[in-house]
Amino acid sequence: MSEVDVAVAGLERLREDLEWRVSEAGGPTVAGVSWAHAIVPEGTVSTPDHVLLFCDGRFVGTATAEPRPYTRVVAASGDTVTVEYRWIVGDEPLAAPAGSGKVRYQVTADGVTPLNPPPWSETELS
Template sequence: MTVEWPGIHPGTHVLFFTGGKYLGTASARPYGYTTVLGKTRDTVSVQYRWPLKDDALCCPQGGPSVVTFTLNGTTVQANGQFPPEN
């Protein structure tokens, strides 16, 4: 599930559930320019982009980076690189 909000600083949080139980978010903080690319029964692939130093907020040039989240019992493991911290 995603929770999104628009505006000058848009953001998206990806939330994970299994068997009706909330497992947590994909990352500690939300990121803008986030797209869920696909999913299977046990995985979700999420693409992240980010603005570089001189980018307009409409047109981020950073990335893309794809992180694949895999359900392992009742935990979710991430494989890939998240956007850099600003």
Template sequence: MRLSRALAAPIMVGLLTAACGWSPPSPAPTSTAACGPGPAAAALSDEISLLPPAPWTEAARGHAADCRLTWVVVSAGSASDSPQQVLFFDGEKGVGSPTPDPRPYITVTAQGDHDAVVQYQWRQGSEPACCPTGIGSARVTLEDGRLTILDPIPGP
């Protein structure tokens, strides 16, 4: 009897997590002290001008350990399922985005000296906007000043 009670709480937590979708843990904040703040407003504006017209605003930014690969996630709204796009930079030079079209629920984390992982989430069926359960990621890196996508882009 004690064993079943001991298992009840972890099972309930697992069921609740599965019922409302999984949300990734927030990445550890990256310090800009050594790398600086990332691309300047003009460089960011140049890259945003290549996106479909929308009221794009910065949602997050970060960098890889060597400070060369930096990124800015921009969003076209404040709702959790608003379209987003991640823009990568080599210093101040825009090097593109791994996805041609904006998508909601984008998270980027550093991995290695000049690599990052872009995590995508998406709603499946009639899931509420708060709780997408579709999830996948793709690694990106800088090679000769170009953004190289190392994995297939996941998605619905």
């Protein structure tokens, strides 16, 4: 079993019957940083997902403590991975979230450090 498979299997499930699966992955960069995007295949467009981060092939953490919906990795270079987040604003439909922002994460053997604050408000629903 690969380090990615072990890390994905170790994620807390959203529900007991829903398993995480890797939908895409990238890296490693020159600094040895790589990532994997874990989703619930049975989910909907608004089902939360996780971005897992690795340094030199070793799992060092997730981008956020809790999974977030509408997440995608938009760049990875050196020791930094940039993740775009989207969220629902007001009464808009689930398929068209207007909230949008990016967070850069520094990934090292010691763990994951966000280089920007979360773009969503703590009062926004995930």
